[in-house]
Amino acid sequence: MYSENKSIEQHISIESFNKRNVKLFMKRDDLIDLEVSGNKWRKLKYNVEYVHQHKLKGMLTFGGAFSNHLLATASACNKFNLKAIGIVRGEELKSDSNPVLKRCDELGMELVFVSRELYGLRNDYDYKKELKTMYPLMHVVPEGGANYLGMIGCQEILGGGNLGYDHIFVAMGTGTTAAGIACSLRGNQKLHVVSALKGIDIRNELANLYFSFGFSKQEINEWIENVVPHEDAHYGGYGKTTTDLLEKIYEFEQSQGIAIDPIYTGKVWSAIENWIEKENITNSKVLMVHTGGVYGGQHIMSEYKKLKR
Numbered sequence: 001m002y003s004e005n006k007s008i009e010q011h012i013s014i015e016s017f018n019k020r021n022v023k024l025f026m027k028r029d030d031l032i033d034l035e036v037s038g039n040k041w042r043k044l045k046y047n048v049e050y051v052h053q054h055k056l057k058g059m060l061t062f063g064g065a066f067s068n069h070l071l072a073t074a075s076a077c078n079k080f081n082l083k084a085i086g087i088v089r090g091e092e093l094k095s096d097s098n099p100v101l102k103r104c105d106e107l108g109m110e111l112v113f114v115s116r117e118l119y120g121l122r123n124d125y126d127y128k129k130e131l132k133t134m135y136p137l138m139h140v141v142p143e144g145g146a147n148y149l150g151m152i153g154c155q156e157i158l159g160g161g162n163l164g165y166d167h168i169f170v171a172m173g174t175g176t177t178a179a180g181i182a183c184s185l186r187g188n189q190k191l192h193v194v195s196a197l198k199g200i201d202i203r204n205e206l207a208n209l210y211f212s213f214g215f216s217k218q219e220i221n222e223w224i225e226n227v228v229p230h231e232d233a234h235y236g237g238y239g240k241t242t243t244d245l246l247e248k249i250y251e252f253e254q255s256q257g258i259a260i261d262p263i264y265t266g267k268v269w270s271a272i273e274n275w276i277e278k279e280n281i282t283n284s285k286v287l288m289v290h291t292g293g294v295y296g297g298q299h300i301m302s303e304y305k306k307l308k309r
């Protein structure tokens with residue numbers, strides 16, 4: 001099915017890093033699957049198991065017009081013969097509005113387009129109760145797969161390998177992936193969390209997330225202590241990019257032969273470069289987690305590549 005063994009730790013050779021004896025590796029979770037790529041399978045894995053164990057019909061979840069999570073849910077449900085319902089932000093949208101929605105539709109996901117106001121209620125207790133009544137045999141998964149089961153799956157990203165990295169870098173949207181990794185660190189490892197959104201207090205967000213999953217204050221403080229927040233690498237906010245960022249991503253792809261998306265992992269790459277320069281880092285082993293999303297971000301990169309030709 002989805003093979004986590006495909007996610008290798010690949011050495012990324014960058015001349016300026018080699019000179020500093022900074023060894024950079026990339027955790028290639030993007031190789032798990034094209035559509036259920038990166039952190040998506042990590043987050044969905046135990047949710048799929050939950051559906052099977054509770055003999056439910058499928059999953060209902062939420063997402064914006066280009067949501068990687070929506071696509072991943074549609075694809076995983078298709079593979080496991082489960083029903084998929086996607087509540088999509090924007091009543092003006094249609095199933096053929098963009099390649100992500102089109103693909104969700106092809107994969108058999110029932111797309112329900114709602115107003116921004118209604119979408120805003122996605123975490124509201126009464127709204128979720130109403131959805132549960134409407135779809136009693138569906139497992140309701142929050143936007144971005146941000147539930148306890150999603151976090152548990154992300155605990156497995158570092159896996160048994162975890163080969164002596166000093167610093168691990170990962171992107172943050174809901175924080176579920178970072179929360180999973182932060183509680184699986186060993187020794188003095190630091191988790192650098194790069195927010196794709198503007199104005200986020202990363203440590204506070206992670207603490208709130210852990211709290212909502214029922215962890216104790218003591219556990220939360222212990223995990224948060226090893227988190228290094230990068231709150232200024234968002235390039236203007238969620239989904240926002242600049243020519244400078246797109247050029248960095250383009251160069252990375254050209255030199256390493258690995259595509260990274262401009263919404264999440266591209267910003268992580270930029271944060272690593274800045275951090276190494278600014279903090280004058282030497283003699284370190286660094287792991288950058290590729291959380292996938294290349295499919296969802298390709299509309300931005302393909303426009304930029306056209307300009308480069």
Ligand SMILES: Cc1ncc(COP(=O)(O)O)c(C=O)c1O
Nearest residue numbers: 173174175176177264291292293
């Ligand atoms: C490609 C990609 N990377 C990183 C993230 C951020 O993950 P999280 O929401 O768990 O913080 C997302 C969002 O789900 C994503 O689609």
